[in-house]
Amino acid sequence: MTQTVAVLGTGKIGEALLSGMIRAGWRPADLLVTARRPERAEELRTRYGVEPVTNAEAAKRADTLILTVKPQDMGKLLDELAPHVPAERLVISGAAGIPTAYFEDRLAPNTPVVRVMTNTPALVDEAMSVISAGTHATAEHLLHTEEIFGGVGKTLRVPESQQDAATALSGSGPAYFYYLVEAMTDAGILLGLPRAQAHDLIVQAAIGAAVMLRDSGEHPVKLREAVTSPAGTTINAIRELENHGVRAALIAALEAARDRSRELASGNG
Ligand SMILES: NC(=O)C1=CN([C@@H]2O[C@H](COP(=O)(O)OP(=O)(O)OC[C@H]3O[C@@H](n4cnc5c(N)ncnc54)[C@H](OP(=O)(O)O)[C@@H]3O)[C@@H](O)[C@H]2O)C=CC1
Numbered sequence: 001m002t003q004t005v006a007v008l009g010t011g012k013i014g015e016a017l018l019s020g021m022i023r024a025g026w027r028p029a030d031l032l033v034t035a036r037r038p039e040r041a042e043e044l045r046t047r048y049g050v051e052p053v054t055n056a057e058a059a060k061r062a063d064t065l066i067l068t069v070k071p072q073d074m075g076k077l078l079d080e081l082a083p084h085v086p087a088e089r090l091v092i093s094g095a096a097g098i099p100t101a102y103f104e105d106r107l108a109p110n111t112p113v114v115r116v117m118t119n120t121p122a123l124v125d126e127a128m129s130v131i132s133a134g135t136h137a138t139a140e141h142l143l144h145t146e147e148i149f150g151g152v153g154k155t156l157r158v159p160e161s162q163q164d165a166a167t168a169l170s171g172s173g174p175a176y177f178y179y180l181v182e183a184m185t186d187a188g189i190l191l192g193l194p195r196a197q198a199h200d201l202i203v204q205a206a207i208g209a210a211v212m213l214r215d216s217g218e219h220p221v222k223l224r225e226a227v228t229s230p231a232g233t234t235i236n237a238i239r240e241l242e243n244h245g246v247r248a249a250l251i252a253a254l255e256a257a258r259d260r261s262r263e264l265a266s267g268n269g
């Protein structure tokens with residue numbers, strides 16, 4: 001049977017997922033989208049050939065609803081949806097922080113809910129999507145969720161108690177790497193390189209390091225040791241990173257992101 005999937009609140013993450021689903025072979029005819037602004041709805045229709053509908057219509061027509069509004073907008077969206085979502089609909093939340101119980105409390109009894117934390121590399125089919133089942137979600141619902149998010153990258157099932165940590169690591173993770181690239185490009189400027197060249201050198205170093213981390217099977221410490229020659233250049237840089245507490249700063253930063261995810265649990269932000 002053909003499944004219809006609706007993306008509700010198609011912003012950055014919703015569009016990344018939608019475009020990936022189409023690249024993965026989903027037919028635009030089987031996809032519905034909702035947007036808050038009519039011009040955004042038309043943009044999605046033109047760009048992807050999908051049908052924009054109201055939230056209520058999506059709830060009635062789609063077999064699976066993927067909710068990708070901001071956590072602060074989720075309560076309002078659920079108020080709008082609740083009267084229209086039959087209990088057999090699979091509801092997937094892509095929002096940070098909000099637990100599956102929040103949806104279960106506001107939708108028809110026994111509604112299957114799955115929580116997913118993905119990330120923006122979905123745009124290049126390199127997402128990390130971390131998946132947890134709510135109380136009424138079955139193995140089949142989890143497989144269906146993996147089928148959708150597997151089209152845009154890797155998936156991993158975790159207990160819901162680990163979702164806030166996963167959000168701090170992989171959900172927000174790309175931003176930390178962009179921040180590091182930005183900072184190291186500035187360092188290149190300080191060292192006298194043109195900005196474009198500094199950017200290219202750091203981005204290629206990042207890509208090379210990422211591929212080795214993924215494909216070599218080696219521990220990051222081993223990979224770093226292979227770069228760090230006795231009395232060489234790298235150890236001087238590492239000493240400065242340690243002197244400036246970069247490791248401690250990263251641990252504190254991810255803890256702060258985890259704590260913020262917990263705070264978003266109420267949907268009020
Ligand atoms: N950005 C990221 O890297 C990640 C985000 N997330 C999660 O994904 C969710 C979306 O984030 P992001 O894509 O960045 O945010 P966006 O603001 O880009 O997308 C949310 C979209 O929902 C629309 N919207 C809000 N309320 C409604 C409504 N009632 N009906 C229809 N559309 C509505 C907004 O409309 P309008 O354009 O008018 O504001 C907006 O386009 C969040 O819950 C976030 O926690 C998860 C992982 C990574």
Ligand SMILES: O=C(O)[C@@H]1CCC=N1
Nearest residue numbers: 095096167171172173
């Ligand atoms: O910053 C945020 O709240 C969202 C969730 C994870 C990444 N971006």
